[in-house]
Amino acid sequence: MAEEHWISRDNIRDTKWVTTDRGLAEGEARLKPDAFALTANNVTYATFGGPPMNYWNFFPAEDPAYGRVPVWGFATVAASNAERIEPGRRVYGYFPVSSDLIVQPVRVSKTGFSDGAAHRQELAPIYNAYLFTDTDPVYVADREPEQMLFRPLYMTGWMIVDSLMNADEPPETVIISSASSKTALATAHGLHRAGVKTIGLTSPGNVAFVEKSGLYSEVATYDEATSLSPGAPAAYVDFAGRPTLTAAIHTACGKALTRSMIIGMTDWEADRTPPADLPGPEPEFFFVPTYAAERAKSLGPDKLAAMTQEAMVSFYPVSRKFVTPEVVTGKEAIDAAWQASVDGEVSPDRGLICKL
Structure with missing residues (x-):
C-alpha cells in the first residue's frame, strides 16, 4: 500500500492523500523515499505543471484532474525485480510526494540508473536519473539536508x-x-x-x-x-x-x-x-x-560534472550559515507545509525536510 499526495491541477491549494496498491512487475524496483525537501521551487513545478513544462507528467495521478508534485530527496530500494538493483541501496533523485515510487531501471551503471517508464521518456532526461549515494561524488553523508534543499x-x-x-x-x-x-x-x-x-x-x-x-x-x-x-x-x-x-x-x-x-x-x-x-x-x-544538455555536449559530460561538483560541494557548508534544516514528519504536517509554501509563509531561513 502506498500513500500519495494529490494536488488539484486547477487549484494547487486543493490537496488530498490517496491510498493505492500496485504489485511489482518484472524489471521494476520499489523505492521508499527516506526524506525530501519542500521549497518554493516545488510550488513552481505545480504552477508550471502543464504544457510546455509538463511537470505533472513525471508522476501522473490516477485521476487526471489531479497531479503529484515532484520533489528532490533520498530513497532506499525496498524491493527489486530489476537486474543490478539491490534492496537496501540508497539513491538520490526525483520523487513524487509519496511513500513509494515504482521505477523501471535502465542504463544501470556503477553510478546509478534512469527510470525507463514509458511515460517519462519524452520528458527531460536530467529528471529521470537516480544516483547511488555510495558512488556519488557530490554526496556528503553529514550534509544530506543541504543536498535535498x-x-x-x-x-x-x-x-x-x-x-x-x-x-x-x-x-x-x-x-x-x-x-x-x-x-x-x-x-x-x-x-x-x-x-x-x-x-x-x-x-x-x-x-x-x-x-x-x-x-x-x-x-x-x-x-x-x-x-x-x-x-x-x-x-x-x-x-x-x-x-x-x-x-x-x-x-x-x-x-x-x-x-x-x-x-x-x-x-x-x-x-x-x-x-x-x-x-x-x-x-x-x-x-x-535544455541548456544543461547543450553544455554536456560542448564540454563533455565528465568535465561538466567535475565543474558543477566542485562548486556544489563548496556551497553545502556556506548554506548552513543562513538556512536551518527543519524536519516535518507525517501526512498532516507535510500537507500543512505544502499549504504554507503555496501561501509564501515559510521564512527563508527555514529549510523544510519532509518524512512520511
Whole structure:
C-alpha cells in the first residue's frame, strides 16, 4: 500500500492523500523515499505543471484532474525485480510526494540508473536519473539536508551563471529578484565566486536575511528597483515572475541592461501579462535541462560534472550559515507545509525536510 499526495491541477491549494496498491512487475524496483525537501521551487513545478513544462507528467495521478508534485530527496530500494538493483541501496533523485515510487531501471551503471517508464521518456532526461549515494561524488553523508534543499537548485544557479559568464559580453553587474529564494542564493554564490557584482532585490521583511547570507554586493527592496543605476553591461535574473517589476528594472537600467532572464515565479499569483513596449533586451525564458544538455555536449559530460561538483560541494557548508534544516514528519504536517509554501509563509531561513 502506498500513500500519495494529490494536488488539484486547477487549484494547487486543493490537496488530498490517496491510498493505492500496485504489485511489482518484472524489471521494476520499489523505492521508499527516506526524506525530501519542500521549497518554493516545488510550488513552481505545480504552477508550471502543464504544457510546455509538463511537470505533472513525471508522476501522473490516477485521476487526471489531479497531479503529484515532484520533489528532490533520498530513497532506499525496498524491493527489486530489476537486474543490478539491490534492496537496501540508497539513491538520490526525483520523487513524487509519496511513500513509494515504482521505477523501471535502465542504463544501470556503477553510478546509478534512469527510470525507463514509458511515460517519462519524452520528458527531460536530467529528471529521470537516480544516483547511488555510495558512488556519488557530490554526496556528503553529514550534509544530506543541504543536498535535498539546494542540490537541484544549485544546478539551476550554476547553469545561469555559466550562461551569463560565457556570453559574448559577460555582465559586470547582475540584478536578482526574489533574492531570498534558495535558487537565487545559489546563483548569487556562483556569481560571487566569479567576482561579479550582485544586487539582490527582496521584500522589506527579508532584507536582513539576504544581507546575512553575505552573497550579495548590495541589497535593495522592490520599491527601490526604480532607482537602480548599474553600469553596463548588466543582466537581470528574474525569479519573482512579476512583469511590473521587470518593467521597472528595464526602465531604470536603460541601455546598461544587456540581458534579461526569466527563471522562476515565486510570486506565482501575480498578473503575468507581459508589459508592452518593454525597453532593453527581450526577456528570455531559461530552461535549465535544455541548456544543461547543450553544455554536456560542448564540454563533455565528465568535465561538466567535475565543474558543477566542485562548486556544489563548496556551497553545502556556506548554506548552513543562513538556512536551518527543519524536519516535518507525517501526512498532516507535510500537507500543512505544502499549504504554507503555496501561501509564501515559510521564512527563508527555514529549510523544510519532509518524512512520511
